[in-house]
Amino acid sequence: MSTTPAIGVLGAGAWGTALAQMLASDGREVRLWAREQDLVAEINSAHRNSLFLPSASLAPTIRATGDLAEMAELEVLLVVTPAQHMAAVLGGMPSYPRDLVLCSKGIEAGTGRLMNHAARDVAPGSDIAVLAGPTFAHEVAGGLPTAVTLACGGGRAQWERIAPHIARPAFRPYYSDDVTGAEIGGAVKNVLAIACGVVDGLGLGQNARAALIARGYAEMLRFGEALGAERDTLAGLCGLGDLVLTCSSTSSRNFSLGKALGEGGDPVALMADRRTVAEGAHTAPVLAELADGHGVAMPIVGSVLRILQGDPAKAVVAELLSRPLTAESDA
Ligand SMILES: NC(=O)C1=CN([C@@H]2O[C@H](COP(=O)(O)OP(=O)(O)OC[C@H]3O[C@@H](n4cnc5c(N)ncnc54)[C@H](O)[C@@H]3O)[C@@H](O)[C@H]2O)C=CC1
Numbered sequence: 001m002s003t004t005p006a007i008g009v010l011g012a013g014a015w016g017t018a019l020a021q022m023l024a025s026d027g028r029e030v031r032l033w034a035r036e037q038d039l040v041a042e043i044n045s046a047h048r049n050s051l052f053l054p055s056a057s058l059a060p061t062i063r064a065t066g067d068l069a070e071m072a073e074l075e076v077l078l079v080v081t082p083a084q085h086m087a088a089v090l091g092g093m094p095s096y097p098r099d100l101v102l103c104s105k106g107i108e109a110g111t112g113r114l115m116n117h118a119a120r121d122v123a124p125g126s127d128i129a130v131l132a133g134p135t136f137a138h139e140v141a142g143g144l145p146t147a148v149t150l151a152c153g154g155g156r157a158q159w160e161r162i163a164p165h166i167a168r169p170a171f172r173p174y175y176s177d178d179v180t181g182a183e184i185g186g187a188v189k190n191v192l193a194i195a196c197g198v199v200d201g202l203g204l205g206q207n208a209r210a211a212l213i214a215r216g217y218a219e220m221l222r223f224g225e226a227l228g229a230e231r232d233t234l235a236g237l238c239g240l241g242d243l244v245l246t247c248s249s250t251s252s253r254n255f256s257l258g259k260a261l262g263e264g265g266d267p268v269a270l271m272a273d274r275r276t277v278a279e280g281a282h283t284a285p286v287l288a289e290l291a292d293g294h295g296v297a298m299p300i301v302g303s304v305l306r307i308l309q310g311d312p313a314k315a316v317v318a319e320l321l322s323r324p325l326t327a328e329s330d331a
């Protein structure tokens with residue numbers, strides 16, 4: 001007899017697959033929705049995801065489906081699509097579980113909606129949480145210790161319901177009620193990771209990278225505060241924690257994209273070649289626009305945008321370095 005598991009994952013890219021594997025690590029059943037029919041078959045028969053997470057051997061208690069209706073029956077649904085497709089995929093479901101946990105990192109282009117705003121518009125009856133933090137998919141799938149922020153819009157009551165479904169010995173969520181802060185940390189750090197990759201690609205050294213992390217963090221704080229995020233949230237796993245991880249490793253798709261741009265790669269060609277998502281490239285334009293609208297100075301984000309639009313990386317960095325000298329507390 002087939003049973004309905006308590007938890008499922010919407011999206012079988014690297015992160016959705018890694019989360020499913022982590023959740024299934026103690027033998028629990030997990031339902032995983034994949035957009036690609038071939039992938040549904042491969043996960044169910046060979047217990048692999050050769051498209052997006054080829055390194056992992058998946059638990060047989062993960063059952064993949066291509067049917068969105070099957071994801072409505074669960075208690076908790078982790079939403080792990082690329083940010084730009086989240087509302088469309090979620091909108092295809094006939095109804096919604098009580099708890100939606102958003103794991104995508106980005107801001108919706110065109111509307112400027114944070115993921116939690118988009119999810120609320122699509123599924124107004126669900127309680128929304130955000131899971132974010134320093135989490136390379138291959139490490140989580142491999143069972144390496146990982147800690148995340150689990151920000152619950154439904155407060156402590158929601159946390160009590162969902163944390164036992166998500167926590168595992170090697171996967172440790174920390175409670176927050178600051179959904180906005182958790183989202184902004186994840187969305188902004190992707191753009192800053194592109195900047196750090198550019199500096200690496202240009203061979204500008206580790207001092208420059210550390211400076212970018214610190215000055216980028218100041219931009220994240222200014223933007224977050226303008227949108228109502230708490231500083232403490234951004235100082236935690238989902239902000240500073242994820243910024244440090246993503247800005248320091250070629251395991252990051254955003255950092256690697258930036259490195260290729262710094263080495264002189266053409267942005268249009270680099271984006272056209274991708275199967276995997278580098279969210280920062282999609283978030284940079286809408287983030288720069290939102291920052292402008294709120295009167296928040298984000299010179300590093302603006303520089304990344306220009307490089308993505310085709311301005312030469314070397315010249316853009318030279319301009320960034322020649323801005324008037326000012327106090328560290330200023331923009
Ligand atoms: N990979 C990682 O280590 C982490 C990723 N994330 C976030 O998770 C989200 C998903 O990223 P990954 O799982 O890494 O993706 P991925 O880059 O491994 O795979 C691409 C995903 O995009 C989907 N896709 C492509 N075109 C689509 C369309 N038109 N409509 C709907 N879906 C489409 C594919 O089905 C696939 O699931 C992103 O927001 C990312 O920032 C968050 C933490 C860690």
Ligand SMILES: O=C(CO)COP(=O)(O)O
Nearest residue numbers: 133134135136252253254
């Ligand atoms: O969000 C991530 C790690 O926390 C993954 O970063 P990339 O999307 O840059 O690979």
